[in-house]
Structure formats: structure tokens, C-alpha cells
Amino acid sequence: MTVSKGREFLSIPGPTNIPDAVLAAMHRPAIDIYAGDMVAVTHGLLEDLPRIFRTTGRTYIYAANGHGGWEAALTNVLSRGETVLVLESGLFALGWGDMAGMMGVKVEVLKGNPRRAVDPAALAQRLAADTAREIKAILVVQIDTASGVVNDIAAIHRAIASVGHPALLMVDAVASLGCMPFEMDEWGVDVAMAGSQKGLMTPPGLALVAANQRALAVHEHADLRTRYWDWTFRNGEAHYQKYGGTPPQHLLFGLRKALDMLFEEGLDAAIRRHALLAEAARHAVGRWAEGGALAFNVVRPEERANSVTTVLAPGFDPGVLSTYCREKCGVVLGRGIGDLQGRAFRIAHMGHVNAPMVFGVLGAVEMALGALGIPHGRGGVQAAVEYLGREVRP
Ligand SMILES: *Cc1c(COP(=O)(O)O)cnc(C)c1O
Numbered sequence: 001m002t003v004s005k006g007r008e009f010l011s012i013p014g015p016t017n018i019p020d021a022v023l024a025a026m027h028r029p030a031i032d033i034y035a036g037d038m039v040a041v042t043h044g045l046l047e048d049l050p051r052i053f054r055t056t057g058r059t060y061i062y063a064a065n066g067h068g069g070w071e072a073a074l075t076n077v078l079s080r081g082e083t084v085l086v087l088e089s090g091l092f093a094l095g096w097g098d099m100a101g102m103m104g105v106k107v108e109v110l111k112g113n114p115r116r117a118v119d120p121a122a123l124a125q126r127l128a129a130d131t132a133r134e135i136k137a138i139l140v141v142q143i144d145t146a147s148g149v150v151n152d153i154a155a156i157h158r159a160i161a162s163v164g165h166p167a168l169l170m171v172d173a174v175a176s177l178g179c180m181p182f183e184m185d186e187w188g189v190d191v192a193m194a195g196s197q198k199g200l201m202t203p204p205g206l207a208l209v210a211a212n213q214r215a216l217a218v219h220e221h222a223d224l225r226t227r228y229w230d231w232t233f234r235n236g237e238a239h240y241q242k243y244g245g246t247p248p249q250h251l252l253f254g255l256r257k258a259l260d261m262l263f264e265e266g267l268d269a270a271i272r273r274h275a276l277l278a279e280a281a282r283h284a285v286g287r288w289a290e291g292g293a294l295a296f297n298v299v300r301p302e303e304r305a306n307s308v309t310t311v312l313a314p315g316f317d318p319g320v321l322s323t324y325c326r327e328k329c330g331v332v333l334g335r336g337i338g339d340l341q342g343r344a345f346r347i348a349h350m351g352h353v354n355a356p357m358v359f360g361v362l363g364a365v366e367m368a369l370g371a372l373g374i375p376h377g378r379g380g381v382q383a384a385v386e387y388l389g390r391e392v393r394p
Helices: 020-026 037-053 066-077 092-102 120-129 153-162 213-219 239-243 249-265 267-289 318-329 355-371 380-391
Strands: 009-011 058-063 083-087 106-110 135-141 168-172 191-195 206-211 308-312 331-335 344-348
Touching: 009 355, 020 249, 037 058, 037 206, 037 239, 037 249, 058 066, 058 239, 066 092, 066 168, 066 191, 066 206, 066 213, 083 092, 083 120, 092 106, 092 135, 092 168, 106 120, 120 153, 135 153, 153 168, 168 213, 206 213, 206 249, 249 267, 267 308, 267 355, 267 380, 318 331, 318 344, 318 355, 331 344, 331 355, 344 355, 355 380
Parallel strands: 009 331, 083 106, 083 135, 135 168, 168 191
Antiparallel strands: 058 206, 191 206, 308 344
């Protein structure tokens, strides 16, 4: 017996739920790529994306996933033989660093604790020791979607500034843009990148990269530049140059609608919504954890991300829980990835989500914990409901 028929609940940390209005905006014939609507949408997006990144710098849109955005960011500002420092806080910054390594960049990793955010003091210490100023860029993710940690980018920038180090600060905001505050200019971020399919509620396939004046100056003598990713080429006047070829039209119409929705809600309101729904999920997980069979991956509450919660499962096989949720309830949970494969599951609360969606997922998990006989504290869903009832007043 199952109770799984009905709309499937996707609770993986990307791709995320796509609003019907975004899907509808994409449902149209192909159009001219040299004039009319397409050109207007490009101009509108290139004006609005800096408002999301919170920068006066330039933004670039690529037909690519997040990995493409990583490559775009790296090739535009780095040269062969230069050194980058990767700040470990889970999985994703390491992947970005590996990519730099394959391009002929020297990669040093500032080791981190897999259950903690990056330590700005350790960064300051490492940079102070770099008296020859060999480190040209620092790679860090704001939210690591594997560990569920959120890094304090402002504090990381203060650490860099405290020792007067000139390295570029490059931030992966794939799982945070539109979900948690991101202040590119205020936080001294030189290059930021994101993808369309997480907080931005659009199908996968668009990578977004933002660069400030410092990054654009370094770009001029970067020797890893290639035609497809190249900012200079994309700064050209012809419309097709903005995409290095045919624009990914339908995704662009989708993104246009998604940004309209985000601005209509208000970026601050969307960020607050994520904080509330994440805290509701954490209330449930905290209660379940009292049974001893599961735990938060991120040790410190203030370092837990508002877009995804990673739950360790020392007392059971998380695959069995996920299978139950999917097959019996129609809820798709995120699996543990990297070192957490087979050891954790992830609850996403990112993008186009509201209270019933989060309650639905939490309810299915609690149902699974009971049905599978996994020891857990009772009343997790109740705790989530009561928390939101206290915070969201009439
Ligand atoms: C999802 C994700 C990526 C990778 O994006 P893809 O579109 O899968 O290439 C990179 N960084 C972070 C933090 C992510 O969450």
C-alpha cells in the first residue's frame, strides 16, 4: 500500500520546484534572435541580475550549469601557473578547485572541519604568511549544499582585508542567491557565480557570473581566457555575443518570469521566507534528533544554511528512509553526497517553497521514521508548526 499518488514533492537541493508561471513563460515558439522580445529580455536581465547579486559590476549569462559558471569565473581572471586558495567547508569549493587544477592553476586547500563553516582567523593566518603574494584568488562557497553549512562571506572578506592581501575573492552563490543575503559589493566579493536552478526557481541550464571592476581589470591579462567564456567578447555590441552564440531563449524567458516573481515578493521577503521555513525544518530535525539515531551535520546552529538541512543518520541507513519517502509518500529527499554518501539525507527548503510544502516533507519524514521503527523524538512536525505559528502573526 502506498499514499504516493498526487503531485510529487521534490525536496532535493537543486534543481528545485519550478513555479507554474515560470513553466508557462517558457511555453512559446522560438523567436528571432536579432531583434524584438529577445533583445529586450537580454537587456532587462543584464540590468536586473546585478540587483540580485547586489553589485554595480557587470553580469554575464551562460548556457551552462553551475559547473560551467565555475569555469567561466576561473578562465576570465586566472593565468597558468598562478595559485588559488580553496576554502574547504564541504564538497563544492573542492570541486571548483579541482577544475582550476585541470587548467594548470596551482591549487592549495585551506583544510576545514566538514561540520563547520570556514574559519576566517585561519584564513587570515594563511594569507599573512603569503608574503610573496603568490595567492591570486580565494575560492569559497557561501552555502555548501553537501554539508549544509553557510559561510560568513563578510567575515572572510574582513580576514583578507585585515592582512591587506590583494587576492581576488571569488564566491559560489549557487545555493544561496535568492535564499540568504548576498551583498557582493558590500562584502568585497570580486567574482560571484550562481545557477538558474536553485533559489532562482528556473530549470537548470543558465550560469550567472558577476564581476566587479577589480576582476574586470585582472581579466585583461588573464591567459586562461577562451572564446566561449570570455567577458570581453561578451561585452561586444552584437546581441549574439552576449551568449557566445544562440541565446538559450526559453530558459531566459523562464528566468525573466522568476526574477519578476522574486521582485514582486521582494528579495528581503524571500530571504525572510527561507529563514522561517528553514528554522521550521530545524525545529523538526532537532526534535527527531532527541532519539539519538540522527543529528544535524552542521554542529553550530548559526552555521546552518537556510536553503538545505543536512541530516546525519548514524543510527540507520538513510537510503531506506529516502526510499520509503519516495515510494510510499511521493516525497523525494536529497541524498548524502561526497563523504556523506550513505551516511546522511538532505531536506531542501530552497526556491519556490511555502509552509505546506515544508510541512508535507517533514510529515513524510516523520511518518517514515515511525513506520521504519527508527528511534526519534516525537512531535517534530508539531514543533515546526508551532514555531511558524509563533513567527507568522495574523
Ligand atoms: C548545485 C551546486 C553547484 C553545481 O551546479 P551544477 O548546476 O550542478 O553544475 C555548485 N555549487 C553549489 C554550492 C551548488 O549547490
